[in-house]
Amino acid sequence: MLEPLRSGGKTALAMALARLERQPDADDVRRQLDAAYAAPRAQVVGITGPPGVGKSTLLSALIQAWRAAGRSVGVIAIDPSSRRTGGALLGDRARLVTDPADEGIFVRSMAARDRLGGLAELTLGAMVIMRALYDLVVIETVGVGQSETDVAGVADTVLFCVQPGSGDSLQFMKAGIVEIPHIVAVTKADLGTMAERARADVAGALSLGETGGDGWTPRVLAVSSQQRAGIDALIEAIAAHGAHLADGGRLAPTRHAQAQLWVEEAIRERFGREGLRRAGDLALAPGSSPFARIAQAATRLAAR
Ligand SMILES: Nc1nc2c(ncn2[C@@H]2O[C@H](COP(=O)(O)OP(=O)(O)OP(=O)(O)O)[C@@H](O)[C@H]2O)c(=O)[nH]1
Ligand SMILES: [Mg+2]
Secondary structure (H helix, E strand, O other), X not given: OOHHHHHHHHHHHHHHHHHHHHOOOOHHHHHHHHHHHOOOOOEEEEEEEOOOOOHHHHHHHHHHHHHHOOOOXXXXXXXXXXXXXXXXXXXXXXXXXXXXXXXXXXXXXXEEOOOHHHHHXXXXXXXXXXXXXXXXXXXXXEOOOHHHHHHHOOOOEEEEEEOOOOHHHHHHHHHOOOOOOOEEEEOOHHHOOHHHHHHHHHHHHHHHOOOOOOOOOOEEEEOEOOXXXXXXXXXXXXXXHHHHXXXXXXXXXXXXXXXXXXXXXXXXXXXXXXXXXXXXXXOOOOOOOHHHHHHHHHHHHHHO
């Protein structure tokens, strides 16, 4: 099921994603999702943070470093639809520019109609397919409050970006409104001493909070994507979190818990709260595909 994708390169992947978008319920599409779910390869990194904080510029720098190290990268960039109406930052926003001839980097943009959870199945499907093909999958999404929690539901590693001098995110973190990220990058460190101050503030705020109980201590790093400072340390921190998950056998249970939530979210999305209630037990057997489970439950609900 995956062989044509592996040998067909970016063209085959683009076609598979287009099919997923058009006919998400087709049998062969679902079998491909099941096969991809069973063969994960990538560490999935969610990059989130307020608009204009420098996520895309940072991602470009990360991609360059990963590619230089021979690692392949798939990117899902989620465009918040609300920002299409304008806003001062919009004209200023960085686009990911990548080499079309490089088979080791694939970028796919998706519109967030609502929030990440609101397009759960499509984003998840794309992520799962790309996860089977690349060494790293990165999901970039604007995070203000809720969507940070959403990205935590699909990513192995959450990287939260904050800008020096912007107190908001820090306040959120202190108040426990957002989930504690695994790594915090204080961006635009070239803008001066404010960055170091912000880094110390964030580190202080995080040390007050819970560590999530899985033994990982959140790391806080100052970076300048423009001057390429701190990028290697960030790459190292991401790898360290990946190793932390893999070492303790934490990865499979974490992903299984996420997949369980995807099933419930997808059923609620299609059939509403009432449908979710009528669906009854949606428990996902360890290791089994959430896409198959969703299809099964949906067929049963639709037949009633
Ligand atoms: N001085 C400085 N400016 C930066 C740096 N990184 C990004 N910027 C600038 O910050 C602005 C926003 O950068 P983006 O990378 O588009 O930020 P973003 O978080 O992806 O923005 P959205 O996707 O629109 O939410 C651009 O003008 C960048 O040039 C940096 O390291 N130093
Ligand atoms: Mg961006």
